[in-house]
Amino acid sequence: MSTVVIKSGDSNEYGARVTAGGELKTITRIHDSQGKIAEVDDLGVLVQVPTGTYMVHEANMFHASSLNVSVADDAVYEFLVRTSGTEFAHLSFNVACGGDAQVILYEGPEETASGTSVRSSQMNRPHVATLADTTNQAKTQVYESPVITASGTQLMHVLAPLGQLVSNPRPDTEWVLKQNRDYLISVRNISGGANPISIACEYYETAVDVQ
Secondary structure: OEEEEEEOOOOOEEEEEEOOOOOEEEEEEOEOOOOOEOOEOOOOOEOOOOHHHHHHHOOOOEEEEEEEEEEOOOOEEEEEEEOOOOOEEEEEEEEEEOOOEEEEEEEOOEEEEOOEEEOOEEOOHHHHHHOOHHHOOOOOEEEEOOEEEEOOEEEEEEEEHHHEEEOOOOOOOOEEOOOOOEEEEEEEEOOOOOEEEEEEEEEEEEOOOOO
8 A cells, every 4th residue: 555645735634645555545634823633533534614603713703792771762873893904793683672674784984983992802711811911902993872963884683583683694694893893782672661682792803815
């Protein structure tokens, strides 16, 4: 049996071997940036995880949420999401209201006040416990109840029947936000009476845009 393995510039290894019976078998060894070989299960199947899970493990997933316990009928509860000039934020969010609500996402709103800062929590808690917080802080900032003078460009406008909504119709999609830009998540209570509203955002950040 002979084996030929070629190392590539992406740190992975590719090649082939010929078995004693003359059968050609291809070889692919996949490594991460630290040289650790990818996991394969007992059946020889490559083990994969969703992007969101991977980003949590890489200490690059953040959660920001808040609850307004009483929003009047036809009033809004809003989050302002402000991206940095160095990272692209990959955002998903959900909202909940005690009754029917309208949910609108805007790009480039204008405001006279950003509002109250909402903490973006690092979702890999053991990672935070072992490293200085400054190495794990999100560059994207989230605020609640900003003072808006112009809404900006409308990106989505949907009804949340009985007040439940996830931002994307497809389960694995996300909004890739522009750098150095403000985004507004606006939830309007249309239930006919005062109701609680919550907004929850989860996002990770990359230095390179995905196009």
